[in-house]
Amino acid sequence: MLGLSRLRGSFAYTPPTLRLVWKSSRASTLALGALTLVAAVLPLAIAFAGKAIVDAVVARDGAATLRWVLVELGLVAALAANQRGLSLIRQLLGARLAMDINGRILEKALSLELPHFEDPEFYDQLTRARREASSRPLSVVTESFGTLQNLITLAGYAALLIGFSPWAVLVLVVAAIPATVAEVRFSNTAFRLRNWRSPESRKLSYLEHVLANDNHAKEVKLLGLGPELLTRYRALGASFYEEDRRLALRRGGWAFGLSLLGTGAFYGCYAVMALTAATGKLTLGELTLYVAAFRQGQQAFQSILSSVGGMYEHNLYMSNLFQYLAIPTTEQRVTASPLATPGQEASSLEPRAVMPSSASVASEERGIRFEGVGFRYPGQTRWALHDVHLFIPAGQSLALVGHNGAGKTTFIKLLTRLYEPTEGRILLDGRDLRTWDMAVLRERIGVVFQDFAQYQFPLRENVGLGSIAHLHDEPRLARALERGGATEVAAIIPGGLDAQLGRWFKGGVELSGGQWQKVALARSFMREEADILVLDEPTAALDAEAEHAVFERFRALSEGRTTIVISHRFPTVRMADRIVVIEGGEVLEEGTHDELLARAGRYAQLFALQAEGYS
Numbered sequence: 001m002l003g004l005s006r007l008r009g010s011f012a013y014t015p016p017t018l019r020l021v022w023k024s025s026r027a028s029t030l031a032l033g034a035l036t037l038v039a040a041v042l043p044l045a046i047a048f049a050g051k052a053i054v055d056a057v058v059a060r061d062g063a064a065t066l067r068w069v070l071v072e073l074g075l076v077a078a079l080a081a082n083q084r085g086l087s088l089i090r091q092l093l094g095a096r097l098a099m100d101i102n103g104r105i106l107e108k109a110l111s112l113e114l115p116h117f118e119d120p121e122f123y124d125q126l127t128r129a130r131r132e133a134s135s136r137p138l139s140v141v142t143e144s145f146g147t148l149q150n151l152i153t154l155a156g157y158a159a160l161l162i163g164f165s166p167w168a169v170l171v172l173v174v175a176a177i178p179a180t181v182a183e184v185r186f187s188n189t190a191f192r193l194r195n196w197r198s199p200e201s202r203k204l205s206y207l208e209h210v211l212a213n214d215n216h217a218k219e220v221k222l223l224g225l226g227p228e229l230l231t232r233y234r235a236l237g238a239s240f241y242e243e244d245r246r247l248a249l250r251r252g253g254w255a256f257g258l259s260l261l262g263t264g265a266f267y268g269c270y271a272v273m274a275l276t277a278a279t280g281k282l283t284l285g286e287l288t289l290y291v292a293a294f295r296q297g298q299q300a301f302q303s304i305l306s307s308v309g310g311m312y313e314h315n316l317y318m319s320n321l322f323q324y325l326a327i328p329t330t331e332q333r334v335t336a337s338p339l340a341t342p343g344q345e346a347s348s349l350e351p352r353a354v355m356p357s358s359a360s361v362a363s364e365e366r367g368i369r370f371e372g373v374g375f376r377y378p379g380q381t382r383w384a385l386h387d388v389h390l391f392i393p394a395g396q397s398l399a400l401v402g403h404n405g406a407g408k409t410t411f412i413k414l415l416t417r418l419y420e421p422t423e424g425r426i427l428l429d430g431r432d433l434r435t436w437d438m439a440v441l442r443e444r445i446g447v448v449f450q451d452f453a454q455y456q457f458p459l460r461e462n463v464g465l466g467s468i469a470h471l472h473d474e475p476r477l478a479r480a481l482e483r484g485g486a487t488e489v490a491a492i493i494p495g496g497l498d499a500q501l502g503r504w505f506k507g508g509v510e511l512s513g514g515q516w517q518k519v520a521l522a523r524s525f526m527r528e529e530a531d532i533l534v535l536d537e538p539t540a541a542l543d544a545e546a547e548h549a550v551f552e553r554f555r556a557l558s559e560g561r562t563t564i565v566i567s568h569r570f571p572t573v574r575m576a577d578r579i580v581v582i583e584g585g586e587v588l589e590e591g592t593h594d595e596l597l598a599r600a601g602r603y604a605q606l607f608a609l610q611a612e613g614y615s
């Protein structure tokens with residue numbers, strides 16, 4: 001049954017949704033309200049004109065008949081114009097809302113941190129919010145205003161009908177209830193079905209992506225994956241269809257059966273009214289009026305009740321959007337802790353701890369310190385890093401070495417505060433990273449990851465985006481291109497710096513893997529103020545000569561800066577002042593190249609292996 005709490009819950013998100021719509025466009029919301037009111041009273045007036053026509057006919061008054069027919073024509077025309085106006089406003093408001101709400105969803109996505117994006121549950125929430133967010137708010141408004149409209153109309157019809165019999169009003173109300181209860185229940189089932197499906201829907205979208213995306217096209221063709229993936233796609237799609245079909249059939253069957261109840265009630269009342277008219281207690285005009293009032297009152301009442309069902313469904317979907325928008329961001333969580341206050345200006349590169357914590361006061365230390373740092377990815381039991389104690393003095397160049405999966409990239413993710421340590425802490429210049437203003441911290445660090453982004457933008461922007469404030473600074477752009485080794489890329493591709501990169505847009509130039517890497521390196525060199533530079537295997541796709549050139553430039557550039565390089569190539573690694581070997585998430589060895597060779601441990605072993613490979 002439709003419990004009271006469920007009924008109350010069905011409206012919980014209506015006020016915030018109405019506020020959202022109001023903010024989006026006040027003029028359209030007001031127009032929608034006004035036209036809805038007009039739509040509420042016109043049917044009453046039309047019914048009344050109908051009665052007057054019949055009475056005039058019965059009285060054999062030709063002039064009055066014509067007059068009332070013209071009045072009804074005018075009212076019907078006004079109603080038609082009103083309907084067109086309503087649908088136009090809905091269309092405009094819908095488009096506006098879709099833009100505004102999707103903008104808010106993306107704005108929220110920007111304020112969230114990396115762990116959210118690597119969390120499948122978050123992804124489901126984002127998908128759900130995006131899927132319905134642009135259409136549901138409008139439906140909430142339409143439904144709310146529609147309910148208001150129908151209430152006014154219904155009140156008018158009920159007032160008319162009471163003139164005949166209060167029982168008629170009661171029958172009208174009671175007969176409509178079962179259909180509505182069924183509608184609410186089915187809305188709930190439909191919502192749950194779609195929410196349960198979220199992970200599976202993501203699988204479906206992923207299969208679509210793999211099958212129809214340029215990045216995967218080579219492998220899909222060469223490995224002959226197409227038919228297998230398409231079969232999986234179809235099987236998943238078929239199971240969705242089967243669930244939808246079953247629900248639609250049940251919903252349709254119940255709706256039909258219960259609507260028969262309403263029809264029965266109508267004909268019961270119709271019979272009573274007709275018999276009363278036959279005994280002469282009602283005029284023909286009154287009979288027409290009461291029959292129209294009952295039929296249309298029944299429709300209005302059913303609309304109200306099914307609006308409640310609709311509102312319930314829309315509110316369930318809106319709960320997805322509001323829950324998504326309410327996800328606390330890292331900044332909010334940090335702010336909520338006593339460590340920090342927000343709103344620090346992010347222009348100076350001076351380290352600004354937001355509020356000195358007892359742990360971080362009065363330190364003259366310059367450099368990065370890992371103090372007993374351990375980290376587990378969310379939902380994982382295995383430590384990706386464990387018990388790491390390390391101090392990297394400012395200005396030192398450090399190389400991280402280790403097998404695949406040893407924890408090197410995780411080390412960088414913690415240092416750049418993409419993640420926070422599960423235990424221990426990281427200090428920069430003596431202050432806990434968590435107390436740093438995020439923007440200031442990120443301005444100090446320039447990073448190129450192995451899976452760097454390839455923006456489908458012009459070359460100029462692909463580089464310039466490294467420091468958005470200097471996007472149009474030509475000399476800086478030229479220096480960054482030079483340092484990243486990308487000057488030559490700009491020189492040889494048609495269109496030079498203004499060439500559109502990638503294949504997504506017409507006329508785009510696709511670069512080779514190595515050329516993309518040079519562009520990514522150049523992007524990181526746009527951050528000239530950054531005093532910590534991190535290269536996480538950014539040269540893997542470069543040929544040996546290009547890599548050597550990049551590191552020569554890198555060394556020159558890194559004078560006085562802290563640099564951290566992750567590489568599997570020893571000619572690169574040995575250039576570093578200090579080398580740290582990570583294994584299974586722990587620091588195994590550290591020292592200079594010569595010290596580590598002399599120690600004849602894991603580093604020496606790896607070095608010997610690679611030397612053999614090269615000889």
Ligand SMILES: Nc1ncnc2c1ncn2[C@@H]1O[C@H](COP(=O)(O)OP(=O)(O)OP(=O)(O)O)[C@@H](O)[C@H]1O
Binds near residue numbers: 118404406411
């Ligand atoms: N987002 C993630 N969620 C869960 N586990 C992860 C995630 N990223 C990495 N890991 C796990 O953490 C461990 C360390 O990964 P990390 O990427 O730091 O290794 P790495 O030393 O950089 O390896 P490579 O040389 O292959 O780049 C691995 O076991 C990996 O499976």
